[in-house]
Structures are given as structure tokens and as C-alpha cells.
Amino acid sequence: MALERTFSIIKPDATERNLTGQVNAVIEKAGLRIVAQKRIRMTREQAETFYSVHRERPFFGELVDFMISGPVVVQVLEGENAIARYREVMGATNPANAADGTIRKLFAKSVGENTAHGSDAAETAAIEIAQFFAGNEIVG
Numbered sequence: 001m002a003l004e005r006t007f008s009i010i011k012p013d014a015t016e017r018n019l020t021g022q023v024n025a026v027i028e029k030a031g032l033r034i035v036a037q038k039r040i041r042m043t044r045e046q047a048e049t050f051y052s053v054h055r056e057r058p059f060f061g062e063l064v065d066f067m068i069s070g071p072v073v074v075q076v077l078e079g080e081n082a083i084a085r086y087r088e089v090m091g092a093t094n095p096a097n098a099a100d101g102t103i104r105k106l107f108a109k110s111v112g113e114n115t116a117h118g119s120d121a122a123e124t125a126a127i128e129i130a131q132f133f134a135g136n137e138i139v140g
């Protein structure tokens with residue numbers, strides 16, 4: 001097992017309902033450590049860059065509009081196999097398919113307003129972390 005870092009976003013549907021602490025409690029109970037965290041309002045440019053891999057998808061405009069519709073909490077999570085572990089803890093992208101006890105099953109409203117984002121691979125985690133955090137803002 002490897003100690004890894006992954007990038008997480010608590011999305012506007014969750015901050016709007018004051019759920020940051022409840023999402024963080026699920027993360028910490030799962031054994032992941034929040035080693036960096038800040039609450040920001042993403043700019044349109046930041047959101048478009050962050051989701052550029054989805055630029056050609058029909059939901060891209062809706063996704064960007066949603067991500068800038070309210071505050072988000074960006075985070076770096078650390079733990080053994082943190083990337084896969086956090087994806088397990090979040091549950092399926094569509095909350096209708098998410099397992100019991102997962103963040104999306106507990107809190108998500110829809111496939112778009114789905115409470116949390118987590119990196120899908122080591123390369124993307126490194127890119128996503130670097131988009132939002134300087135090295136000295138991450139304290140393990």
C-alpha cells in the first residue's frame with residue numbers, strides 16, 4: 001500500500017446546505033487526513049480549466065455554471081491508497097447508484113449536484129492539487 005494524496009472538492013450544493021463538516025466527518029472516519037483545505041469561489045476560468053477534459057460533453061456548460069454558483073471547499077486528502085479510497089468513500093457519480101454510507105448516497109442531490117469531486121488517478125491528482133495549492137499550503 002502506498003501513502004498517496006488526492007484532490008477533493010466539496011461542491012456548491014453541499015456548502016449551500018452547510019454540509020462541509022458532515023462531509024469532512026465521513027472523510028475522516030474513512031481514515032483519510034485533510035492535509036490542506038480552503039473555501040473559495042471558483043472563477044469561470046478556473047472551473048473551465050479544471051474540467052477541460054469534459055469540454056466536449058453536453059453537460060460541460062451546466063457543470064461549469066454549477067461549480068461557480070456558490071462557494072466550494074478545495075482539499076488535499078492523504079492516506080493509504082487515498083485516490084481509490086476517496087472514490088469508494090464518495091460513491092458512484094450518480095447518487096442513484098451510490099452505495100449506502102457513501103458521501104453521494106448520504107448527501108448528493110443529482111448526477112450534476114453530487115456534493116463531492118475526487119481525482120481519478122495519480123497524474124490527475126497531481127495536476128488538480130497544483131491548480132489550487134502551493135506546496136507550503138499542504139501540511140501532512
Ligand code: CMP
Pocket residue numbers: 054059062063093111112113114116117118
Ligand atoms: P466530478 O467527479 O466532479 O467530475 C465530472 C463531473 O461531471 C461529475 O463529477 C458530475 O458532477 C458531472 N456530470 C457527469 N455526468 C453528468 C451529467 N449527465 N449531467 C450533469 N453533470 C454531469
